[in-house]
Amino acid sequence: MNSDDYHESGEFLDLFSLDAWQALRDPVRAALEGAAPQAGSIVDLGAGSGLSSLLIAEVLPDARIVAVEPSAVQRAALLCRLGADPGLRERVTVVAAGAQDAPLPDRIGGALAMNMIGHLAPDARRELWGRLRDRLADGAPLVVNAQPPAVPMEIPEAEFVRVRVGTHTYVGSGAAEPDGPGALRWRMRYRVLDHSDQLVREVTAAYRWFVVSPEAIVAELTEAGLHAVTGPLDVVRAVVR
Numbered sequence: 102m103n104s105d106d107y108h109e110s111g112e113f114l115d116l117f118s119l120d121a122w123q124a125l126r127d128p129v130r131a132a133l134e135g136a137a138p139q140a141g142s143i144v145d146l147g148a149g150s151g152l153s154s155l156l157i158a159e160v161l162p163d164a165r166i167v168a169v170e171p172s173a174v175q176r177a178a179l180l181c182r183l184g185a186d187p188g189l190r191e192r193v194t195v196v197a198a199g200a201q202d203a204p205l206p207d208r209i210g211g212a213l214a215m216n217m218i219g220h221l222a223p224d225a226r227r228e229l230w231g232r233l234r235d236r237l238a239d240g241a242p243l244v245v246n247a248q249p250p251a252v253p254m255e256i257p258e259a260e261f262v263r264v265r266v267g268t269h270t271y272v273g274s275g276a277a278e279p280d281g282p283g284a285l286r287w288r289m290r291y292r293v294l295d296h297s298d299q300l301v302r303e304v305t306a307a308y309r310w311f312v313v314s315p316e317a318i319v320a321e322l323t324e325a326g327l328h329a330v331t332g333p334l335d336v337v338r339a340v341v342r
């Protein structure tokens with residue numbers, strides 16, 4: 102297995118995330134309230150192709166951003182987004198690492214961990230809360246979302262996104278099965294269909310995902326010394342108590 106979970110799917114992920122980010126925009130914007138860009142950079146953990154970094158840059162026009170992303174394919178999409186925009190290129194630093202290994206600035210003005218927390222095993226997740234707690238400036242938020250399901254379960258294959266590009270339609274679907282305590286194995290299928298819905302290409306990818314509910318995230322963050330509240334779309338906002 103490739104160690105980059107997004108080696109195959111990285112080609113499609115930005116496209117497939119556009120609608121989700123339309124919905125997440127307002128909850129994340131609201132959760133970023135209190136960010137302190139003057140105190141330190143905003144850290145975007147698992148930044149992917151940069152849709153999250155783009156929103157941070159828009160909401161906090163004076164912020165510097167550290168975008169932490171372990172996948173080379175995703176970083177290629179991210180750098181492509183940054184390279185085309187001189188302002189972003191000036192403000193966003195890309196770090197090739199996982200959230201658990203990334204060197205973080207001593208002081209940070211906020212942190213985002215969107216659509217990625219299931220990549221971390223529970224121990225790594227708790228360790229991350231501690232590292233962020235030690236660095237977050239006064240009142241600066243950590244913003245993290247939980248994605249269903251909250252318990253390991255069998256999920257039959259279902260289509261979750263369909264996007265038209267030129268004469269092709271890109272279709273994303275996925276199924277999951279329990280994969281040990283607290284984890285799932287997602288099996289994703291990405292299909293490219295032509296104008297008459299004939300299959301042009303099919304790519305599959307599988308990765309392990311540690312399930313966690315918003316309530317469990319709030320409990321862990323509380324234990325780590327943060328005050329955490331769940332908002333719309335299971336976006337959790339936490340600040341150091």
Ligand SMILES: C[S@@+](CC[C@H](N)C(=O)[O-])C[C@H]1O[C@@H](n2cnc3c(N)ncnc32)[C@H](O)[C@@H]1O
Nearest residue numbers: 147148149152153172175199200215216217220
């Ligand atoms: C579904 S994407 C989300 C990307 C972006 N945050 C967004 O919401 O559009 C998940 C991202 O997490 C990254 N990732 C995987 N393992 C990670 C880890 N251990 N630490 C940080 N990011 C990780 C993947 O490479 C991928 O880019």
